[in-house]
Amino acid sequence: MTEKRALRQVVLDTETTGMRIEDGNRLIEIGCVEMVNRHLTKKVFHVRINPEREVEEEAAKVHGMTWAQLQKEPLFEEVVDDFLMFIKDSELIIHNAAFDVAYLNMELGRLGRGTIADYTVGVIDTLKMAQSARPGQRNNLDVLCSVFGIDTSKRTLHGAHIDAELLSHVYLALTRGQESLDIATVDMASLPPMPDVSSLRVLYATEEELQREISYRFSNNQNYTVDDNMNGLLNQKLINPICLKCNIDSMKRSKKITEAEQHNLAVTIKNLEVDVEQSRGYSVAQVCAGGIKTKEIDNNTLESKYIKGLYFAGEILDVDGICGGYNLQWCWISAYLASCAICGMDCIEKIEE
Numbered sequence: 001m002t003e004k005r006a007l008r009q010v011v012l013d014t015e016t017t018g019m020r021i022e023d024g025n026r027l028i029e030i031g032c033v034e035m036v037n038r039h040l041t042k043k044v045f046h047v048r049i050n051p052e053r054e055v056e057e058e059a060a061k062v063h064g065m066t067w068a069q070l071q072k073e074p075l076f077e078e079v080v081d082d083f084l085m086f087i088k089d090s091e092l093i094i095h096n097a098a099f100d101v102a103y104l105n106m107e108l109g110r111l112g113r114g115t116i117a118d119y120t121v122g123v124i125d126t127l128k129m130a131q132s133a134r135p136g137q138r139n140n141l142d143v144l145c146s147v148f149g150i151d152t153s154k155r156t157l158h159g160a161h162i163d164a165e166l167l168s169h170v171y172l173a174l175t176r177g178q179e180s181l182d183i184a185t186v187d188m189a190s191l192p193p194m195p196d197v198s199s200l201r202v203l204y205a206t207e208e209e210l211q212r213e214i215s216y217r218f219s220n221n222q223n224y225t226v227d228d229n230m231n232g233l234l235n236q237k238l239i240n241p242i243c244l245k246c247n248i249d250s251m252k253r254s255k256k257i258t259e260a261e262q263h264n265l266a267v268t269i270k271n272l273e274v275d276v277e278q279s280r281g282y283s284v285a286q287v288c289a290g291g292i293k294t295k296e297i298d299n300n301t302l303e304s305k306y307i308k309g310l311y312f313a314g315e316i317l318d319v320d321g322i323c324g325g326y327n328l329q330w331c332w333i334s335a336y337l338a339s340c341a342i343c344g345m346d347c348i349e350k351i352e353e
Contacts, residue, residue: 009035009124010045010090011171013163014100015063018056019225019251026051027103028070029063030079031160032086033168035093038175040168045086046161048073058223058253064157076107084119092116093171095141095163097125126167129174136232141166148173211266218262222255229254234269242268291318301341302334311338 012032018025028051034043048065050073055066094100101123105115116123130139134147141163145152150169155162205213217229227250230239243250246264248257292312296305304310314331321327
């Protein structure tokens with residue numbers, strides 16, 4: 001029997017002198033934590049780097065570092081060998097991987113050292129994972145830590161090391177249960193056909209409603225980029241094309257977008273037409289209906305009517321909600337009812353109170 005090879009993953013984060021790589025911005029910090037077979041080890045790689053240029057004001061507000069603080073740190077060329085040794089043959093886990101990988105490849109390219117792909121076995125983007133698991137919602141690291149109950153009390157500013165540690169816990173929460181779930185083993189031919197959704201009623205937002213929503217997002221999150229603020233309002237892949245159509249840089253801070261530009265975005269979105277050619281099937285489906293029939297359980301305790309002491313909660317029951325947190329709410333309240341029944345507590349009165 002062949003011995004199963006340990007899965008070595010490196011959770012990675014970076015900080016930079018600014019958002020746009022096209023403006024000559026550079027890396028100033030790399031933080032990595034090692035994970036083997038989904039268990040964090042004590043191995044870390046953390047270094048701050050002299051970027052040989054000023055740090056943009058907006059970036060400094062995020063991570064708190066300035067060039068004056070970094071001038072005594074080593075250059076990237078002085079730490080690159082140790083960094084590449086640490087990530088060698090690993091699978092990288094990065095939030096918004098395109099950003100970090102672009103900066104790492106730029107720095108490696110300046111030294112003629114190839115790209116990240118030359119040293120690793122692949123990259124997992126937790127932002128894309130979160131967008132798939134939580135469509136239409138904000139999925140930055142702060143939000144995900146809050147969603148999964150991850151303690152961020154030690155973090156006052158963004159930093160590559162602390163953010164990599166937080167991201168490792170987010171990744172484990174996002175992939176909980178994947179140790180035994182393998183979609184490749186499912187017989188797709190045995191599944192029923194995808195339902196006909198052509199008759200579903202669709203409520204369209206008015207132009208005024210779109211503008212109010214855009215204005216609300218931009219005014220409440222002024223330091224977020226346009227791309228960040230539009231995430232959830234639009235499919236991620238549509239944001240940049242729409243911004244280009246409106247002559248707006250999607251990486252621009254929202255506080256710099258004028259009311260006229262916001263209005264232009266609303267008009268463009270309202271008049272956007274997209275032809276849906278086909279669905280992608282069950283292999284990438286986010287929600288599938290079905291489960292234990294509700295008539296087979298006690299509605300007050302969620303105990304099976306047929307097997308005493310067997311309780312159900314969440315999506316194993318045939319209860320389906322629309323996107324927007326309704327299914328999560330059902331998971332929480334059903335688990336609460338079932339656990340109260342198991343413990344002999346009267347939860348119904350407590351909820352009504």
